[in-house]
Amino acid sequence: MLRTHNCGQLRKSDVGTEVTLCGWVESKRDHGGAVFIDLRDRYGITQVVIGPPEADKSLIDQAGHVPAESVILIRGKVSDRLEGKTNEKLPTGEIEVRSEHFEILNAAATPPFTPGQAELPGEDLRLKYRFLDLRRTEMQRAMVLRSRIVKIMRDYFAQHDFIDVETPILGRSTPEGARDYLVPSRVHPGEFYALPQSPQLYKQILMVAGFDRYVQVAKCFRDEDLRADRQPEFTQLDLEMSFVDADDIMSLIDGLVAATAKEVLGKDIALPLPRMTYEEAMRRFGSDAPDLRFGMEIVDVTDVAKKTEFRVFRGTADAGKFVRGINVKNAADKYSRRQIDELTSWVQNDFGAKGLAWFRVEEDGSLWSPIAKNFDAEHLAEIKEKLDGQPNDLLMFLADTWDVTCRGLSGLRKRMAVELELFSPNDLNCSWVTEFPMFERDEESDRYVAMHHPFTAPLADDLPRLKDQPEKCHAQAYDLVINGSEAGGGTIRIHDPGVQQQVFDLLGIDEETAKDRFGFLLDALKYGAPPHGGIALGVDRWVMLFAGLENIREVIAFPKTQKASDLMTEAPGEVDSQQLEELHLRTIKAKS
Template sequence: MSDSLKRSHSCGLLTKEAAGEQVVLCGWVAKRRDHGGLIFVDLRDRSGIVQIVVDPDDAGNSFTTAEAIRSEYVIKVAGKVRLRDAATVNPNLATGEIEVVAADLEVLNAAKTPPFYIQDDIDTDENLRLKYRYLDLRRPEMQKNLILRHKVTKLMRDYMDKNGFCEIETPMLTKSTPEGARDYLVPSRVNPGKFYALPQSPQIFKQILMVAGMERYFQIARCFRDEDLRADRQPEFTQLDIEMSFVDAEDIMEMMEGLMAYVFEGAMGKKIQLPMQRLTWDEAMDRFGSDKPDLRFGMELVNMSEAVKDSDFKVFNAIVEDGGVVKAINVKGYAAIPRRELDGLVEFVGIYGAKGLAWMQIQEDGSVKSPIAKFFSEAHLANILKTAAAEPGDLILFVADKPAVVAQALGALRLEMAKRRELIDEDMLTFAWVVDFPMFEYNDEEKRYVAMHHPFTAPRNEDLAMLATDPGKVYAKAYDMVLNGTEIGGGSIRIHRRDVQNEVFKAIGLTEEQAKEKFGFMMDAFEYGAPPHGGLAFGLDRLIMIMAKRDSIRDVIAFPKTQSASCLMTQAPNDVDEKQLRELHIRATLVKKDK
């Protein structure tokens, strides 16, 4: 084959309209089949697969080459497109109506046998996939995820540009301000003994950009947090970071709703119903036991404290008298649940701190079957069934404890029962805003209040006076966007006055000296005309994960880390030589952990 021949088409984009054309294709051998006299090759590139037919009468010497090729060989094929016979059309393939009759075939590179099949829906250990990530990324479903990610980020940039935002990069080497997750530290060679930190977010810089008069900023930013990992967490991640001046929370939420509508229609052809539902944090916790509620199904938490009041069941009475709460969910049509499964649910809620689980099975005749039924009068039972909106065939599950424990345990149980009862429509997109978060939460370990979002979130105007007297009762001008039970973005109106910022720092236990050391440059900026401003950040990895219907963000990141924050492909993190450490004025001393 001549070196002057260049690829003319992508494999997956050939259609029947190309019949009769001479084409040059390049790609990987997805499959080779020898049919005794004819060789069929499924040739794959990023666009898809097309069938190549190698006939000794047409291919000449290239037929011998075709006999030697194997899966994942990289080849170039020149030939003519022809329509397939009706009996051989493959309706499962975008190119299934045509095939390419090879006249010339060249091996560009041979390949070893891969450690797993390069195809979708493989049952392979994820660590093996991560070690050979370059092979894993050849699989069509993985390439589809990365192409979706590209489309989404392009649409985001287009939308922000249309609405007057300016994309500005902020520093990757910055100051350590560990008021949250742990920082990744970077030693400075030219400043011995001093360290930069990789940014957990561009928060401080984007607020300073508002002081600088940029008014509308955005950035698709890389962020770093040295924290324990989960399926939806990575040590380095990407977020769409946004800040606006001279706005209130409603302005920001309206702008972000428009962004989501633009992105989902542009990338997936799906229309989003606007405006999105709004829930206060208190309402979300009360009804769903979560500040990121999944609204694709009902089964809301019901407060049963009044319904069980003054009964003979001392367990419920004692908890309510001690400031606790009794709540329940009604699992419709599941009264016939096996006892073994009920016992398993007791263990399930125990994971979330609940000390037990009570239940009532409503029989077809309306009677109640339950170990605790004997402790309730007929009037109590009738009130319980009415409060839970229970009917014959339903199952009522109760958790009684401190409000936070009940919310966490029963909220998780609600999701678990919805999965078991197949109540969740996986094709449904249900967005909501959760607003009016508590400003602070108490950290028992540190014996102080910490910011629920971050310390630059503005308190509600009506709560300003309580910053110094009762910070636990202060609510913030904060808002999270939730999609199908996952928080995809969060933000707030920011503090733009130095005196208010000082009060917030005091509320979280920072002395004036500590605040000046960590954030002095930012506080100084506030004295030079900081405008009212606010913003939001979307977790891009998490958003793409939901759009691609994946269970882990690792499937939508090209080169992710494992649960132990390591890269199996490059073997990072790794040791460095003594010379590098000396240049950085560092000596590595490993401290053995106590067993």
């Protein structure tokens, strides 16, 4: 290699060694007739001195004019730094390299921004000049962490006898689920491939083929309107196992969570990870991905509400809806009336709540609220007791449908926990949510839709209910939740063609449609399908969570914007008309 050492490697014990270093000019300063350069590479920074007596005037002069971010090669001797000049913050801070030879490998033009600059430029500029942005220490760390986490995952599953199988990117479009990205075929005019939304069907096929344990770090694609934390292409750790139940999958992933936490964060995680049913999660936390880094559990006071004179509460309770609340401990003095009004608007706008009722627990233990006068003392005491109200606690309530109280209170919990700093950025809380409902009712079409996908197996105990009470059936489904985010999800699949038929019937998928969409899987299930199940973990999400980052674009080397553009390569772009002709396509002008 051109270098003998990298820029993070040299120590006091190397003093006297002749070395060659290559790297980027992070910064440079003149001092006492010499030029001092902080030379940077992926491994660290080393101070290089170009000055007398080792360097002659022309070399010093050349070094004095090298632009920042240029790539240089220097040769020289490792020396002790002068007393008082050492830098304890740098692993190489006790030494410097006194350069005898200095060579500019690539002189940099003045960049639009430098990776070392104090203030970050706007994200669009960072994405356009991603090669500069990726030089920043934070981005380098995130990419190295991503590489390590994926390696930990791969090693873990290799140790557990999994086979890594690649499934196709050019697949078949299935109108189920999100919108597909399509790829026109040149050989088959008018036909299209679709990029996979997940390897779901293929991995089930691999189980039918007898592979027993499959794993893949798989690229998946969804042409959706992008939210802040979504990308058109994303990465899943996808796996499937035969002859297992939900417990087996969860235990396996427990081990991976513990291994990752240990290797990446040095943390010991107690196993098994806590498990909670969907019903319990919604009841206690209003969310199927509850953030358990803090308490603030939801308490149902509908029965008290029914007895009060307060019209909103009683009306809601009488209508069969719910009055539920949370106790924001010791927070009454931290929220002004105005701030609470702001929270009220927020739950109205973001969650469709009609209003927010709240009580402050006074020093003397009484409840104060603008609406307190509508309540008997007895009922106030009951409410306080139910929520274990102590002086300075803030009790907040929504009176609404089950769904709105869940979403609204879950939102409040999360927001107020952040504002009150109820958890540390270093906390890592992992748990499972299980037994999701099999079906949701789609209001628009007034029919059942699968909450996961149509191959999800119901709980064995629910099988007898499948036909007549499908809304009461629960799935053998499990979501991994880390710090209140869904970090993975999976199900045990149906391996019994009869049960599969029943589920299709419920979903209104007739035989022809089923055959058209996933006929090959139904075929496969006929010819010796083992009981099987699996899970997919969101790799981008895992890296974010383990890196403590909040923007998914910080953990992807070349992400796309929310308009699905790559600002560096300017993709998507126009193509030659000849290319379209070969694909038997014509573009239509968008309607204006």
